[in-house]
Amino acid sequence: MTSSKQALARPATSADSAPGTPPGAARGAHGPGAPAGDDSWRRRLYRWDMKAAPYAFVAPFFILFGAFSLIPLLYTAWYSLHDVQLSSLDHQTWAGLGNYQRLLSSDFFWNALKNTFTIGLISTVPQLLAALGLAHLLNYKLRGSTAWRVVMLTPYATSVAAATLVFTLLYSWDGGMVNWVLHFFGVDPVNWRESDWGSQFAVSSIVIWRWTGYNALIYLAAMQAIPADLYESAAIDGANRWQQFRHVTIPQLRPTILFTVVVSTIGATQLFGEPLLFGGVSGSKGGSEHQYQTLGLYMYDQGWVIGNLGKASAIAWTMFLLLLIIAAVNLLLTRRLRKSQ
């Protein structure tokens, strides 16, 4: 009897060890106060409950996630091999790799790919560098430290739509705040919406504005987990604050930095709302010369403005493959870094 009770008190299957659960914890938990399991029906129900409950708890997540994320992922691949037009959704004819072929021979695709890369670069790099510096400052003993953090995070609460509408006005050709301020420094007004680099910079600045504070908080969390004695011994060795930052903080933050690089890269690959709204009426084209049309925008344009959903699916899968390559490169880099340590 005792042994069966013991078995009940232990989690049903111990095939794989769940992290964080000490193996001995279950054994010590049973006591004399355990119910007498004389009712066999109830006991069987109880045992069944123990076995089935974990699956019941994860089921809603996996069912909903599978139905609306994983299965569509596969269907997108299927549609990318078909000719699917928005105007006649029921007519789907096999196209083989035709959509991909047309994509790769399209100048607009390569233009969008290039823009995604350059906008991603000029939005991610300054954003993460600024976040790192900001986190370092927030890590000092500050008056009203929480208030500072909340203020730095307010742009995160602003939606893409609202933020982009405001920045579009700030960047307008005449009467815009940015050109007006530049004028004070003797700089000629920049055509932020038509020029090549100017518009890409403008779009990037919206991303930087919205996400710098967010990334700063992630760095701050990691900084606060660095053991203080590392700094003490660095100070004993005569390292000044800058040297401590370079030789203690940065190496300790390396995993977190890599993580934010990955997340920001994923975000940059999907960039959509900012260029769409920045373009106003011709938003899905990414400006008059497609100068800031990103892959995300290109997909929306091909799918829902031009109405070629098969091609849009091919663009989506191309984006996914790009992300997988980025993830693989990142994994390799992480391994390298770890080995070199």
Add this chain to the structure above:
Amino acid sequence: MTTSELTLPKAATEKPGRRRATGAGKQLHAGPVTYVVLTVFALVSLAPLVWTAIAASRTDRRLAETPPPLWFGGNLFKNLQAAWDQAGLGTAMLNSVIVAGTITVSTVLFSTLAGFAFAKLRFRFSGLLLLLTIGTMMIPPQLAVVPLYLWMSDLGWSNQLQTVILPSLVTAFGTFFMRQYLVQALPTELIEAARVDGASSLRVVWHVVFPAARPAMAVLGLLTFVFAWNDFLWPIIALNQQNPTVQVALNALGTGYVPDQAVIMAGALLGTLPLLIAFLLFGKQIVGGIMQGAIKG
């Protein structure tokens, strides 16, 4: 996957209490330079929002003039009224509240259940399933929109709110977030004790897991609400201007052919206001939640 390796050791699993003891820069007091630089950062963070309000209180013509207005004018309520009417913000706000509210409740509930199972229960393939969950955080939403659009059209659900709600009812992020929290915050002995007393799994969830998870549930709820309120790509594809969320309405307002900039700014202000108020009330919790979760939703 990479994501797990990168986050598990540092930000996510560290107990808040332990952090304070070792907090590196904490011992160093900030000098005046720090405050000056932080003030600049704060101004850059807040200025566009304040200026939105200034622009919303002016006329379209005044906004086109140089220099741009730096202080409030007298047109605020007229513009707010115009934006409210033109963009149909009444409907849009109600829709956004319904959409974001439903998504938040569902995400928090299912994330807690799944997170609890992953944190404290043993079952076959749990490690593999957790890895799958973490791995799928990388899948961009673009990968799903074409099939979802076709299915929702087939069902005759175009332009209806369930179209927007259904695909966002759960997130891999939420599940992972709750798992990370419960691993630390929920003593295994507590569950075992309840089990020994003969409590069913549902009773354990109700009387042990939910109370222990409450702080994290609140934070996840806030993060999810912000995310759902600001979601853009799928709503803009799935909904039209007759039945928009706030973001869809703002997009329509911004891409109108005869734009009145002051009215657009008033719309942007109205669309952001609910979240700004939430931020004033719960800013501290949201900040804490991001520092703990340290992953983009």
